[in-house]
Amino acid sequence: MVDGPTLRVEVVTPDGQVYGDAVEMVVVPGVEGELGILKGHQPLVSLLAIGETRVRRADATVEYIATGIGYVQVLFDKVLVVVDHAELAGQIDAQRAEQARVRAEERLQVRDDPGARAEVDFFRAEQALKRAHNRLRVAARAR
Amino acid sequence: MASLQHIRRRIGSVQNTRKITKAMEMVATAKLRRAQQRILALRPYAIDMVEMMMDLAAYAEGTGGFDLLRTHAEERTAALVVMTGDSGLAGAFNANVLRMAIEFERELRGRDVATRLMVVGKKGIGTLRFRGYELHETWQGKSDRPAYGDAEAIARRLIELYVSDAVDRVHIVYNHFTSPLEQTVTHTELLPIKREELFDERRERKPVAYIYEPDASAIFERLLPAYLEIAIYRALLESSASEQGARMTAMRNASDNAEEMISSLTLALNRARQASITQQILEVVAGAEALG
The missing domain is CATH 1.20.5 (Single alpha-helices involved in coiled-coils or other helix-helix interfaces)
Structure with missing residues (x-):
């Protein structure tokens, strides 16, 4: 496999999926501080606080997402962010x-x-x- | 026989009514579709959330006291959540759910259980107040487009009451959305959350060694309210879809009835007109004969 985005991220809310893409890095607002997640991250489950989720794509562009409370699950290079509300910065x-x-x-x-x-x-x-x-x-x- | 003018006026009035019912039917159809889409949109979130809770439950087992899972030994006070709509003209939608709520309240009273009514929707609030019930808490203006935040607010109140021992059970009656043509009034228990719904012995422990932040049991406890929120949000959405479905059907029937009325009035109008023409001809003939 060539270099490039191999981390799959999904942001799911009660009103549907807000974001889903293959990216390079995800930063989420964990209750005990920000968590940066790259490819090959250990399996992880963490509670999330209201805050900012950042997603960096392979072309170095960054997507900012305002996220609510919920959890993040990291497993096999898939990052699942499940929160009570989420809005892309551009749509706020x-x-x-x-x-x-x-x-x-x-x-x-x-x-x-x-x-x-x-x-x-x-x-x-x-x-x-x-x-x-x-x-x-x-x-x-x-x- | 009614005068021609009178019949014409009635036809006009029925036609106007039909215009309104037709418009309401179309609006309800559009809103119904939106409500159905939102029920579908909730599904992935609900599935992810519940799956995660079940995974965590395997680790949380034995750590004991989760307030929302704890059954109060005796049921002395109960909260009854009643979900109605904010507007009428939806067939028996509001009446059905209210009848069930009233019956249930009576049954609880028969068992010496005091009931705290928590009512969603203007129609329910109005009717129950009129009947002399004391309402513990009310929410309105949401039935058209319930938001997840509404479910969170309701859930939080219920949790407060439950955890502080102010109520021993939380029941809900709402219209379950079966199909656009069918709504079934449903009664379920919201609190305590049934253990068997989250703790499944046959469920395999995840072979993956997750890092938990904070520990699994703490995450489980913090996520538990979401279980209740999802149940309430789903009920709000289903009630909303049911309301639109019931309104759509009611308005379609009303339009059909108006249609029928218009055609029978038109028939009466034509008869009356023919009768008056015949009458006039007879008069002309009679007049001519008298002259001749």
Whole structure:
């Protein structure tokens, strides 16, 4: 076999496969830090945190993907990323992400207001905020 | 006999109704197709996730206490998730699922189990409130296009209730999507998660020595909520597809009925017109005879 991309990567979410390609390197946001995966990597299963997944293709171009929580499985040069949501950097709507960030922050601001407390799902707002930050960061990286 | 003008007006009105039902039928058909696609899109994720959990379960065995797998000895309080739609005009879609929910609540009450109702969809919220039920939690505005985030939010509430011992079981009633023409109201238990669904003795341990980060049991525990989320998301999607299927059928029937009504009204109109022409001829003839 000649040199070249031999690492197969797939990113799977509840709304379908977001990315699938033969690549050179994959970097995923593991819960204990970033994990770089090259061809010939040991079989691995790791939890993933909300963050940025990077994929480097043979032609040295890089794809940035904003990924949510889930796991990564590496086996026989196949990298399977299974997460609750994922968006390619090029497809992120920065405006929408910004709106989501503002909305989540507004919701979190009423945290100390006992009247509004019951109405707001803080955990969800926090998650939304994290996701929005992540999307914005990844979108900015790709530019 | 109804006047010509009256019949014409009725035909016009029925025609307008048919236009609306036809349009609704087409919209429902399009939405149904989208909902079906989303059910299919979920499958790879669900399969990967559950496979991984089953792999991990072999290592997690014996490490014991997973809250979501632990059965509460007694069922004193139960959460009942009821999935309805946000809008009506979908045949018996909402009525069927609500009837089942009410029956089930009564059965639980008969066994001295207090029920906390968790209702998805405006129709269910409206009907159950009207009937005097106290709703523990409600979600609405999702039936058209449920997102995975909605399932995560519902799952998290249920987990909180279950883990804090506020409820001992979690049940769900929803419309299972059998085919576009058929929906079956289904009742299942969401929590505790059945051990046998994840721990399969016959399943071979993976001969591969994986590196686990963190350890297998910890990953297993962190992924467990996803099992519940997937079940809820699938129910949301199936309920949504069922709603569109039911609406499509209901609107098709309505259009057919309108069609039938138009043709019988047209017949009545033609008869009435003919009768009036005959009447006029008779009058002319009678007049001519009187003159002659």
